[in-house]
Amino acid sequence: MSHAAWNPVTPDLSRTRTVIAFDIAGFGSTPPLPDRVRPTISNLVDALEQTLGDIGLWHPVDFAGNSLGGAMALEAARRGIARSVVAISPIGLWRDVPPPHVRYVFRGLRFMVTHAPGLVKAAVRRPLLREVVLAVPLSVGSRRMPVADAVRAVDDLASARAFEATLEHTRAPFSGVGIRVPVTVAFGDCDWILTQRARRRSALPPHTVWVEKSGWGHVPMSVDAAGVAQLIGTE
Numbered sequence: 001m002s003h004a005a006w007n008p009v010t011p012d013l014s015r016t017r018t019v020i021a022f023d024i025a026g027f028g029s030t031p032p033l034p035d036r037v038r039p040t041i042s043n044l045v046d047a048l049e050q051t052l053g054d055i056g057l058w059h060p061v062d063f064a065g066n067s068l069g070g071a072m073a074l075e076a077a078r079r080g081i082a083r084s085v086v087a088i089s090p091i092g093l094w095r096d097v098p099p100p101h102v103r104y105v106f107r108g109l110r111f112m113v114t115h116a117p118g119l120v121k122a123a124v125r126r127p128l129l130r131e132v133v134l135a136v137p138l139s140v141g142s143r144r145m146p147v148a149d150a151v152r153a154v155d156d157l158a159s160a161r162a163f164e165a166t167l168e169h170t171r172a173p174f175s176g177v178g179i180r181v182p183v184t185v186a187f188g189d190c191d192w193i194l195t196q197r198a199r200r201r202s203a204l205p206p207h208t209v210w211v212e213k214s215g216w217g218h219v220p221m222s223v224d225a226a227g228v229a230q231l232i233g234t235e
Helices: 041-054 068-079 100-115 117-124 127-134 147-159 163-169 225-233
Strands: 061-066 082-088 183-188 209-213
Touching (some): 041 068, 061 068, 082 225, 100 117, 209 225
8 A cells, every 4th residue: 555545544643643645656646666686674764764854854753653654663662762652453463474364355456456446446346345345455344444545455456566565574473572762553453464373472672562453454554544544653
């Protein structure tokens, strides 16, 4: 996805915070990493750190991220460039490899949006079909997602230039045992992408605050924008 996934949340956060939403390298408007640089979590955060420097943010800032972005936020905390982190459904907290269904779900969806984009867009324009298509990869409750946001998600996935490479090179388990800053990790009880086996608490330091949110799926921003904003804004 792109920074547009956060559009429902940023108005609430902007009332009390300066919000900078970015696209991960190879997604949205950000070009992929240079040739022969693999899109690992570490290399993606290298690029993010450079971007922060380019806009003059050399001091630690608060990070919030979802899924891949959540893992990047945790890596930023491990490096000391984060003042605090809220990671929603972060990847990488598995023991060895991701749950096997993750690859099939996202590769299948990628195939659909690149080979039959008109059909997928027609489906997500109808609330019931939008729920069927997006409940697993995004969240239960996607029928309440604005049509424009659903169509944008389809377009973002179809146009992501680094999708396959990123899916392949972000499979390694994450360890953030040395993190010292405040960390909150939230998973939804309806997250069917990252099930309990992918939520290894020993991967993070003991002071990590673990939250389970009722009704949230893997990408909850469009279905509970106020709840996501409250989670981030209170940390």
